[in-house]
Amino acid sequence: MWCGVSAALWPVRCRSFLLQCRNICSGNVGRKSVVDGVLPSFRSVCGEDGVSLSEAIREQHGKDESVHKCCPPDVVVFPRSVDEVSALAKICHMHCLPIIPFGTGTGLEGGVGAMKGGVCFSLRNMDQVLDLHVEDFDVTVEPGVTRKALNSYLRDTGLWFPVDPGADASLCGMAATSASGTNAVRYGTMRENIMNLEVVLADGTIINTAGKGRRPRYDWPDETSQSRKENAGYNLTNLFVGSEGTLGIITKTTLRLYGIPEAVVSAVCSFPSVQAAVDSTVQILQSGVPIARIEFLDDVMIDACNRFSSLSYPVTPTLFLEFHGSERSLEEQVNTSEEITQCNGGSDFQWAKDEETRSRLWKARHDAWYAALALRPGCKAYATDVCVPLSMLPQIIVETKEDLIANKLTGPIAGHVGDGNFHCLMVLDPNDPDELQRVHLFTERLARRALAMSGTCTGEHGVGLGKRALLVEEMGAQAIQVMQSLKETLDPKNLMNPGKVLQ
Structure with missing residues (x-):
């Protein structure tokens, strides 16, 4: 054939x-x-x-x-x-x-x-x-x-x-x-x-x-x-x-x-631990608050953002939050969320209602990639991408941070904590073969750690070239065979972006 x-x-x-x-x-x-x-x-x-x-x-x-x-x-x-x-x-x-x-x-x-x-x-x-x-x-x-x-x-x-x-x-x-x-x-x-x-x-x-x-x-x-x-x-x-x-x-x-939205309010809140930040996230979602964004930054990432964007947030696990709605509904959302975070040890709340302050806050979050790069000038960055059930998020983040330290790797963590998706922004020297190998092995361990916790090897970046083998482990041979059959039906000559997703 x-x-x-x-x-x-x-x-x-x-x-x-x-x-x-x-x-x-x-x-x-x-x-x-x-x-x-x-x-x-x-x-x-x-x-x-x-x-x-x-x-x-x-x-x-x-x-x-x-x-x-x-x-x-x-x-x-x-x-x-x-x-x-x-x-x-x-x-x-x-x-x-x-x-x-x-x-x-x-x-x-x-x-x-x-x-x-x-x-x-x-x-x-x-x-x-x-x-x-x-x-x-x-x-x-x-x-x-x-x-x-x-x-x-x-x-x-x-x-x-x-x-x-x-x-x-x-x-x-x-x-x-x-x-x-x-x-x-x-x-x-x-x-x-x-x-x-x-x-x-x-x-x-x-x-x-x-x-x-x-x-x-x-x-x-x-x-x-x-x-x-x-x-x-x-x-x-x-x-x-x-x-x-x-x-x-x-x-x-x-x-x-x-x-x-008629009105938008953003906030930043610091926490004593990863567990406290994730517990707050789960409880906010369980309470029915229709939060628009809830982003997690670990202590390394918030420190990098402070330096890069000239901010002064406490260097601890941090949540960036944003609420959309009417003026009246926002007041209720904010009050409920603030009460929940305080019950979990959250502190140093900084609320932002005006557009300029909110834009500065979210620009700092979107500039996290460049903030991570600034930790090691002249190096390159690679963003990992896994997703796990919310209940497993504290465990995988703690284990991942221990893995980074043990292998002497620079990888500040940022993630869309509301849906269990997070990234290690790996900063590495592309001319150092030993570091490249350590990063490669780390990313494979991270993905398999996510799979072992009923998660996925990619929450949003896709499979592309780098995660084809992990896709097989995640989906299983029979599901992959069905995918191959679909591919062969629609593209029998294997001309469409060959070498990606399926091996």
Whole structure:
């Protein structure tokens, strides 16, 4: 079986083509010569300026924000419409050329590296906001539209899109990785906020996962409900959300929007221990407080943020909290939360109501990556990403901190404590092989520690290149076999972002 088909099923006149596919896919024929041969076809689709062989451009599109080495594609194409994406995909499919979708390159698991060369589809020129329906709370966007660009576009409508992974990522890229972020505890992840997707499959076929133009309405007894009034067929939308470019290229996504809160209040609270901070989080959620954000920083991380952002918070485990709602509801939320945190030893409360103070507080949280890097100038950073049940969070954080100390590693901890997701921001010298090995072994121990506690090896970064083996351990052989079957059905030639997610 080569390229997903049996040679016995092909007529004799097609076997030469099959042999070509076999040789290309196995690396027996120089891929460069194949790419050179199809360049005129690419240019006929997206123009002379829409195709680049520049080494600098190819390297730019061969790496994301992870520690994985750059694997540049053979060529980068810049389609301007879904029809051009489809036409280019058909060319690649005919010549067995791998396809790697590229949004903004802000991923953290090596998801854009061209492991087998091929063609990078850079989607930045498809940057239109389409079909905004203010009264229905939804909007459709192309893959070049980023989170910040969408919210800027929505500024005067009274609506916003709250999923916030920190980076100004492409919204279709966020769909592809099922991104999350600081607001997930109230508004959910990308998976809960996508109503429909337009996807180009490996052979160029264009599909709409909920039907062309469909915008299934939501049943909203309150603004946090995730119930959707749609029950037609298989849930294809969620099949492609989180598929990381291995099943198709997402060229449009229809998103759920929310009303901008009438009032917002933020707070910072220090705790004597990790346990006290997590206990407060659990009790706040159990009390029914619809908290919008609740972020945890350990003592090392808060110290780094103090230094980097010129703050003066106590160097102890700390929670950053934010509440959204009406003026009256916020007063009740704040009072309940403050009472709970005080019962758990929380102190040094600093409430922020004005936008300037709140922005400074959350900027410090979003700058945690740069604050961690500043601990060791000249080094690189790598963000781990695991998620466990809330009840297990204190244990895994304590064990992880002990592991860091024992192995002399720098890894301040920050996390979306409201949903059990946290990160060690590993700061390392990439030129030190011994430290690289210690970091690699630490991240594997951390992931397996999470799995042993009924958690997951990735809460929001995705599997990409680095966590394929861990995915097998997490899901089990039978589930992986089903995934492989789905992959082979949709992409029998294994052209879509090969080498990612599945081994």
